[in-house]
Amino acid sequence: MGSSTCNPFALTSHPFVTGFKSPKLSHSRRRLNGSQRASKVTAYYGLKETPYKLDALEPYMSKRTLEKHWGEHHRGYVEGLNKHLEKDDILYGYTLDELVKVTYNNGNPLPEFNNAAQVWNHDFFWESMQPGGGDMPKYGVLDQIEKDFGSFTNFREKFIESALSLFGSGWVWLVVKREERRLAIVKTSNAINPLVWDDIPIISLDMWEHAYYLDYKNDRAKYVNVFMNHLVSWNAAMSRMGRAEAFVNLGEPKIPVA
Numbered sequence: 186m187g188s189s190t191c192n193p194f195a196l197t198s199h200p201f202v203t204g205f206k207s208p209k210l211s212h213s214r215r216r217l218n219g220s221q222r223a224s225k226v227t228a229y230y231g232l233k234e235t236p237y238k239l240d241a242l243e244p245y246m247s248k249r250t251l252e253k254h255w256g257e258h259h260r261g262y263v264e265g266l267n268k269h270l271e272k273d274d275i276l277y278g279y280t281l282d283e284l285v286k287v288t289y290n291n292g293n294p295l296p297e298f299n300n301a302a303q304v305w306n307h308d309f310f311w312e313s314m315q316p317g318g319g320d321m322p323k324y325g326v327l328d329q330i331e332k333d334f335g336s337f338t339n340f341r342e343k344f345i346e347s348a349l350s351l352f353g354s355g356w357v358w359l360v361v362k363r364e365e366r367r368l369a370i371v372k373t374s375n376a377i378n379p380l381v382w383d384d385i386p387i388i389s390l391d392m393w394e395h396a397y398y399l400d401y402k403n404d405r406a407k408y409v410n411v412f413m414n415h416l417v418s419w420n421a422a423m424s425r426m427g428r429a430e431a432f433v434n435l436g437e438p439k440i441p442v443a
């Protein structure tokens with residue numbers, strides 16, 4: 186997919202911007218009694234650019250929605266996370282995946298969790314869509330979906346039903362369940378993502394109102410159907426499934442996904 190170098194909202198001039206999995210050290214030292222020094226160490230995360238231009242998903246997801254959703258909401262989560270991290274050196278050095286799991290704290294989330302998870306969720310969501318997306322997956326992804334859901338039609342119906350039955354804000358996911366060694370659909374409330382249960386996410390759909398209101402008002406059904414028909418990236422699903430298969434044996438028949 187093309188780069189988003191024309192993206193006017195990119196935070197490229199931010200002095201602390203780093204790749205989202207590469208927190209960067211910022212040392213601020215203050216002198217104590219001449220030779221003594223205390224070192225404050227802080228990890229900063231950057232706003233990752235969308236993998237396409239902000240108008241690339243039109244007419245199904247408008248540039249205006251991306252400007253608000255990515256340029257304001259996603260940016261706000263990054264800034265909120267960094268504000269938290271400024272106060273807590275203990276959390277330095279984690280990748281974003283690790284930070285999400287650690288701050289979930291076995292179901293008693295630390296204050297950093299919501300922002301950390303929402304940064305991860307949005308990075309993943311943008312890459313779960315592509316211009317010219319939708320339709321059906323191919324090859325191994327399709328075979329695995331048919332194996333685990335009976336048919337693609339059945340999977341599609343279950344995914345849509347899960348999205349529409351989600352109460353309030355949250356997310357719907359296609360994941361690989363490590364223990365069960367199969368694909369499954371899960372829905373999560375607010376910022377929670379399935380990493381905290383050790384699932385491997387394959388596709389996500391943002392069901393927060395800010396994701397669809399400008400384009401679809403309250404018509405969540407239309408938004409979800411458009412996602413399935415025109416936006417979901419089965420290419421991303423294929424590469425994510427390929428990585429998942431390095432960790433999970435999905436059983437027989439062995440289905441190559443890439």
Ligand SMILES: [Fe+2]
Nearest residue numbers: 258391393396
């Ligand atoms: Fe969102």
